[in-house]
Amino acid sequence: MSLSGKEREEFEKQLEAYVGIDIGIEDASRDAVNQAMIRQWCEAMGDACGAYTAPEAAAKSVHGEVVAPPAMLQAWILGGVAMATGEDDPRDKQRELHRLFDARGYTGVVATNTEQEYLRYLKLGDRIRARTQIESISEQKATGLGIGYFINTRTRFVDQNDKEVGWMTFRVLKFEAGDQPAAAAESNSAVPAKPQRLRPALGHDNRWWWDCVEKDELAIQRCSACAVLRHPPRPMCGECQSTEWDYVFSSGEGTIHSYVVIRHPEVPGYTYPLVVAVVDLAEGTRFVGNVVDIEPEEVEIGMAVQASIERVDDEMKLPVFRRAS
Numbered sequence: 639m640s641l642s643g644k645e646r647e648e649f650e651k652q653l654e655a656y657v658g659i660d661i662g663i664e665d666a667s668r669d670a671v672n673q674a675m676i677r678q679w680c681e682a683m684g685d686a687c688g689a690y691t692a693p694e695a696a697a698k699s700v701h702g703e704v705v706a707p708p709a710m711l712q713a714w715i716l717g718g719v720a721m722a723t724g725e726d727d728p729r730d731k732q733r734e735l736h737r738l739f740d741a742r743g744y745t746g747v748v749a750t751n752t753e754q755e756y757l758r759y760l761k762l763g764d765r766i767r768a769r770t771q772i773e774s775i776s777e778q779k780a781t782g783l784g785i786g787y788f789i790n791t792r793t794r795f796v797d798q799n800d801k802e803v804g805w806m807t808f809r810v811l812k813f814e815a816g817d818q819p820a821a822a823a824e825s826n827s828a829v830p831a832k833p834q835r836l837r838p839a840l841g842h843d844n845r846w847w848w849d850c851v852e853k854d855e856l857a858i859q860r861c862s863a864c865a866v867l868r869h870p871p872r873p874m875c876g877e878c879q880s881t882e883w884d885y886v887f888s889s890g891e892g893t894i895h896s897y898v899v900i901r902h903p904e905v906p907g908y909t910y911p912l913v914v915a916v917v918d919l920a921e922g923t924r925f926v927g928n929v930v931d932i933e934p935e936e937v938e939i940g941m942a943v944q945a946s947i948e949r950v951d952d953e954m955k956l957p958v959f960r961r962a963s
């Protein structure tokens with residue numbers, strides 16, 4: 639479903655009315671800043687800093703007492719499980735805005751960016767409140783997930799004395815989920831779709847390379863002026879600044895220049911432990927890829943590897959490396 643020009647104009651006019659407004663509700667901490675929540679948060683995050691959980695250590699720290707981890711800021715005002723299951727507050731203009739998008743077919747939602755600033759450490763007993771403004775709504779954008787709009791909000795956090803203690807910006811994309819089979823399945827079905835690997839951001843400068851991969855070709859971009867190879871694809875030669883280029887095909891032979899083994903955190907769609915290697919390709923450029931069918935302990939710098947292009951899920955092929963036989 640796509641809006642006609644006139645429908646879109648009307649819709650965007652409706653959206654304008656939301657820009658700059660306060661969303662109409664205040665989020666207040668249900669509990670004062672307290673040791674129990676701090677401890678649980680620190681345990682979940684693996685943060686062993688004594689200033690957060692050990693009163694004696696905290697007394698000797700620059701704070702002189704227990705303080706809350708700054709990154710907990712939003713935790714103090716979250717509404718708990720009721721946020722997911724409760725009725726919408728009719729005064730909540732942010733929910734109203736999202737429903738407006740839903741009604742026009744922009745039913746998908748994904749958080750894309752957040753930024754926080756902490757103006758002081760919170761101490762036990764502080765009580766936090768927050769108000770949120772809808773700061774801006776983007777023009778319509780074509781994104782990897784579908785056509786949509788970015789909504790930017792800014793939340794200001796204050797303490798019991800109405801003094802600002804921090805702020806947070808948050809950006810979500812509301813998009814037409816129907817264009818993307820995977821995204822649609824996630825939002826419309828009770829059964830979650832099988833998680834897939836992260837998709838590359840495709841654009842003018844790199845789409846050709848992925849088109850080659852789709853045809854089982856491992857292409858390497860080459861400068862037409864000085865013949866230097868480069869990867870990943872980009873518009874200009876780093877050696878001579880020429881924007882003219884063609885490409886060669888790699889044999890996929892290489893040696894491991896360096897590697898890491900990723901064990902945590904586990905991003906859905908990947909198999910762990912995940913070996914990620916920088917490979918010196920025989921053609922003379924480097925390439926980052928996964929090494930598969932090998933125990934991480936057996937991977938070595940200098941090991942000869944061979945790339946092959948394989949289907950990693952329904953929609954994507956990727957070059958992966960194996961130990962060369």
Ligand SMILES: [Zn+2]
Pocket residue numbers: 861862863864865866875876877878879880
């Ligand atoms: Zn060049």
